[in-house]
Amino acid sequence: xxxxxxxxxxxxxxxxxxxxxxxxxxxxxxxxxxxxxxxxxxxxxxxxxxxxxxxxxxxxxxxxxxxxxxxxxxxxxxxxxxxxxxxxxxxxxxxxxxxxxxxxxxxxxxxxxxxxxxxxxxxxxxxxxxxxxxxxxxxxxxxxxxxxxxxxxxxxxxxxxxxxxxxxxxxxxxxxxxxxxxxxxxxxxxxxxxxxxxxxxxxxxxxxxxxxxxxxxxxxxxxxxxxxxxxxxxxxxxxxxxxxxxxxxxxxxxxxxxxx
Amino acid sequence: xxxxxxxxxxxxxxxxxxxxxxxxxxxxxxxxxxxxxxxxxxxxxxxxxxxxxxxxxxxxxxxxxxxxxxxxxxxxxxxxxxxxxxxxxxxxxxxxxxxxxxxxxxxxxxxxxxxxxxxxxxxxxxxxxxxxxxxxxxxxxxxxxxxxxxxxxxxxxxxxxxxxxxxxxxxxxxxxxxxxxxxxxxxxxxxxxxxxxxxxxxxxxxxxxxxxxxxxxxxxxxxxxxxxxxxxxxxxxxxxxxxxxxxxxxxxxxxxxxxxxxxxxxxxxxxxxxxxxxxxxxxxxxxxxxxxxxxxxxxxxxxxxxxxxxxxxxxxxxxxxxxxxx
Numbered sequence: 001x002x003x004x005x006x007x008x009x010x011x012x013x014x015x016x017x018x019x020x021x022x023x024x025x026x027x028x029x030x031x032x033x034x035x036x037x038x039x040x041x042x043x044x045x046x047x048x049x050x051x052x053x054x055x056x057x058x059x060x061x062x063x064x065x066x067x068x069x070x071x072x073x074x075x076x077x078x079x080x081x082x083x084x085x086x087x088x089x090x091x092x093x094x095x096x097x098x099x100x101x102x103x104x105x106x107x108x109x110x111x112x113x114x115x116x117x118x119x120x121x122x123x124x125x126x127x128x129x130x131x132x133x134x135x136x137x138x139x140x141x142x143x144x145x146x147x148x149x150x151x152x153x154x155x156x157x158x159x160x161x162x163x164x165x166x167x168x169x170x171x172x173x174x175x176x177x178x179x180x181x182x183x184x185x186x187x188x189x190x191x192x193x194x195x196x197x198x199x200x201x202x203x204x205x206x207x208x209x210x211x212x213x214x215x216x217x218x219x220x221x222x223x224x225x226x227x228x229x230x231x232x233x234x235x236x237x238x239x240x241x242x243x244x245x246x247x248x249x250x251x252x253x254x255x256x257x258x259x260x
Numbered sequence: 261x262x263x264x265x266x267x268x269x270x271x272x273x274x275x276x277x278x279x280x281x282x283x284x285x286x287x288x289x290x291x292x293x294x295x296x297x298x299x300x301x302x303x304x305x306x307x308x309x310x311x312x313x314x315x316x317x318x319x320x321x322x323x324x325x326x327x328x329x330x331x332x333x334x335x336x337x338x339x340x341x342x343x344x345x346x347x348x349x350x351x352x353x354x355x356x357x358x359x360x361x362x363x364x365x366x367x368x369x370x371x372x373x374x375x376x377x378x379x380x381x382x383x384x385x386x387x388x389x390x391x392x393x394x395x396x397x398x399x400x401x402x403x404x405x406x407x408x409x410x411x412x413x414x415x416x417x418x419x420x421x422x423x424x425x426x427x428x429x430x431x432x433x434x435x436x437x438x439x440x441x442x443x444x445x446x447x448x449x450x451x452x453x454x455x456x457x458x459x460x461x462x463x464x465x466x467x468x469x470x471x472x473x474x475x476x477x478x479x480x481x482x483x484x485x486x487x488x489x490x491x492x493x494x495x496x497x498x499x500x501x502x503x504x505x506x507x508x509x510x511x512x513x514x515x516x517x518x519x520x521x522x523x524x525x526x527x528x529x530x531x532x533x534x535x536x537x538x539x540x541x542x543x544x545x546x547x548x549x550x551x552x553x554x555x556x557x558x559x560x561x562x563x564x565x566x567x568x569x570x571x572x573x574x575x576x577x578x579x580x581x582x583x584x585x586x
């Protein structure tokens with residue numbers, strides 16, 4: 001079976017600085033794949049290129065046999081590859097439910113003019129959006145905060161909201177940007193379970209960029225390790241944990257940093 | 261009815277009653293016929309301000325509505341005077357022309373944000389004024405004067421719209437026309453804001469990156485909104501030219517563009533009907549301060565600053581509290 005998403009020889013240069021150098025790896029369907037690496041390793045840049053938020057300098061990203069790099073973000077989203085952001089990127093003055101309703105843009109069947117005139121398709125859409133929003137919020141355990149304004153939410157709920165907004169688009173591949181950052185152990189475990197159920201129950205392939213080692217080790221099927229813009233390793237969590245290059249270049253330094 | 265609560269319906273009913281029956285009664289009783297011209301101007305400026313409000317709704321500060329009002333005024337005047345069109349057909353044509361120009365200008369500039377977009381729109385009014393001075397079709401500095409009053413329209417011999425030139429009281433006719441167009445404009449605006457397009461605008465206003473990540477073609481929506489906004493500007497401008505029966509390069513200036521924006525600020529960016537109230541208050545406020553002579557501008561600006569300082573969400577926030585979006 002050919003992989004769902006392929007990163008092929010992707011390089012990104014900002015002037016003289018090489019953020020990513022010749023990165024290649026595959027993502028299989030229904031997999032949870034993590035991209036890890038120290039700060040400045042080029043993880044976020046890689047994510048931006050996969051979601052076409054920034055063009056590649058050379059190389060390409062292929063999704064189901066189609067190139068999705070160097071397009072525009074909404075087109076990539078339409079194809080089913082959707083990214084989430086870190087917690088500050090939300091619709092601040094919308095409620096949780098409103099955010100999830102508006103995020104179902106790609107599920108709309110009526111035209112914008114149809115919504116203006118109130119066509120039958122549009123009315124059906126509006127009902128369906130509301131129903132799906134409630135269902136999704138229930139699935140994510142957020143029903144009780146559905147009427148809260150997004151700007152009033154605590155950090156953990158903001159992350160969940162980000163995932164809810166991403167899921168509302170019916171993605172095939174969801175790219176999560178540091179879903180565990182700044183969370184305590186319990187919050188992290190909740191989020192790990194949530195991400196797992198997104199994959200298990202909704203059939204969404206998940207790629208994530210993350211710092212939190214224990215969480216990454218427990219959640220990932222496979223891990224790609226970046227260091228200074230280069231891919232230095234790829235494999236299952238146990239392979240990565242025993243990879244000398246990784247231990248030397250990455251894990252060791254992190255252990256010192258956070259005093260593990 | 262139409263998804264409105266009974267309270268809202270009563271409000272709309274009272275408003276319609278006031279402007280269509282109340283105002284003519286009061287003016288008839290007091291004999292202040294000049295108020296018709298003032299109120300007609302308010303209605304037309306409110307139409308153009310509605311457009312500016314809409315660009316605010318996608319998070320863009322638009323100080324260029326004067327440009328589109330001027331374009332609308334010229335297009336209508338040229339079509340009526342030189343091509344012999346009926347004013348009533350030239351009116352939507354003027355709006356559409358302004359919208360097309362907005363698309364062409366918007367394509368390169370709408371990707372700019374914040375103060376950068378605002379600065380470019382600020383220049384637009386001046387550019388259109390200079391263009392009007394330079395082009396042969398706009399008659400340069402002499403402008404286009406002696407525009408005939410709107411003629412009547414009849415379909416199969418049934419009169420739909422009366423001939424303004426044959427009327428005794430054109431002031432009242434213009435007042436009614438302006439009010440009807442204003443109401444249609446705000447009804448459309450209200451509907452737009454509360455439909456999916458409005459929700460997408462809100463999402464873009466709050467976070468364009470996130471909006472594009474959920475599949476919204478933000479460049480397309482920005483263009484559509486800017487075109488609709490300029491359509492309103494062209495409509496208001498065309499109607500203005502028809503009432504004044506003349507258009508000059510100075511008919512709409514940078515100061516007018518700034519006023520359109522201030523109308524929105526003053527009324528409240530969070531309320532669809534904010535610009536309508538803002539226009540009324542700003543226009544009358546300026547007139548009422550006339551007797552202060554050379555201190556008019558000073559007092560006027562001070563009051564504006566105080567209002568914006570203490571009511572950052574606009575005048576309507578007194579009535580509706582913070583964060584409402586009706």
